[in-house]
Amino acid sequence: MPWHVTAFYRFQPFNEADLPAMKERLREVMEASGVLGLVILAPEGFNGTVAGPTDGIEALKAFVQSWVEDAPVRFKDSFSNEAPFHRVSIDLRKEIVGLKRTDLAPEAEDNRHLSPAEWHAMLLSDEPKIIIDTRNDYETKIGKFRGAIDPGIKKFSDWKTYLQSTDLPKDIPVMIYCTGGIRCEKAILEMDEEGFQRVVQLRDGILGYLAEYPDGEYEGECYVFDDRTAVDAHLQPSALYSTCPGCGLAGDRAYTCEWCGDEFKVCAECEPKWKRHCSKTCRDRVLRRDRKKA
Ligand SMILES: [Zn+2]
Ligand SMILES: [Zn+2]
Known part of the structure; x- marks a missing residue:
């Protein structure tokens, strides 16, 4: 039976005092539905990748949706014949993505979030642009968008230092992307702080793009943080790594x-x-x- 995998996040303020109860309730739902994986809860929102039987994943999605008041949570699905996770891990942290910036409050949806189709069209257009990969060097090593700059960072919290050390022009549109979109939510706000005039981000990240454009502009495989190590252009577990x-x-x-x-x-x-x-x-x-x- 293949494992149904789904990745999701949402920036939405929670009361820190409510998080332990949310964690316990989520654990019950995951255990009852045979779902394994890692979910991070923080006062700024939640971020997770989990795997299980399809009906269990549907139950989990419905439960996660119950935390959210406005637009539906965006779930990025893929499949694996082997278990990508071996236990239920629910971590309470300060941030749902580690930039060491709890003061940034990303917008859930704005006109700087490009859909895969909009991103693809902009990549192919003649307009001047700079493409920057916001991921770490061990991720970019096995794949990235054609023509993208690899900042060579070891961890996401080095992003600001990279921005301050680079001499990229600030008046040319910049396209940024990551695995599932979450890192760009904060990365774009630090680019604003550094004076970049027009920045767009890939909504749902490489995983969302590959779901629509497996033979598009992404080259190589996409590193993932579970036992699959990477997924190929068709979102199948890597055969190379x-x-x-x-x-x-x-x-x-x-x-x-x-x-x-x-x-x-x-x-x-x-x-x-x-x-x-x-x-x-x-x-x-x-x-x-x-x-x-x-
Ligand atoms: Zn090694
Ligand atoms: Zn051995």
């Missing part, structure tokens, strides 16, 4: 574990140290066996 046992990021070099015989993939940086074993447990056993032989 799996989680590197050394660093936890995208590995693309295939080996067979000397201890357990499992197939696994490591990244180029971890290859010298990790090509013999698929996990820390197997590494310890292989090293102990080496010592005995020696």
Whole structure:
């Protein structure tokens, strides 16, 4: 049975005092409907990616919608034959996306949110524009929009520093995007602060774009923060990458574990140290066996 995966978020103020009860109720709904995954709750809103049977995911969507007063929550769906998550995690945090800026209050919908069709048309148009990927370097490494600038940041909270250090012109329209749209909600407000005159963001991010334009302007695969490691242009779990046992990021070099015989993939940086074993447990056993032989 394939796992139905859905990603969603909403910026909407909640009373901090209400969050523990919301968390408990959500846990009950997820456990009752066989849904696993990570949901973050904060005074500024919620952000989650979860997986389960389709009827369970529908129950979860209805429950999440009950938190929201205005426009429907936007759910980005995909499917996986293997479980992308192994437990229910509900975290109470200060922010639903870690920029270290709890003072920013994104608009749910405004005319700077481009639909995938509007984004695609603007990419193909002749008008001058700059495209910037707001994700981290380990994400851009495996795929990005054609012609996009990779700011080379290690974590999202470096975005402001990047904006202040770059000499990009501020009077040319800038197009920004991320995985599912949430990072751009805050990134665009920091661009306003830095004086960029016209910025647009891709609503629903790469996941939303690929759902409509699998053969469009996005090149490579899209890194995701679960056991799929990445999804391809058709939103299918990656066949190229799996989680590197050394660093936890995208590995693309295939080996067979000397201890357990499992197939696994490591990244180029971890290859010298990790090509013999698929996990820390197997590494310890292989090293102990080496010592005995020696
Ligand atoms: Zn690695
Ligand atoms: Zn192993």
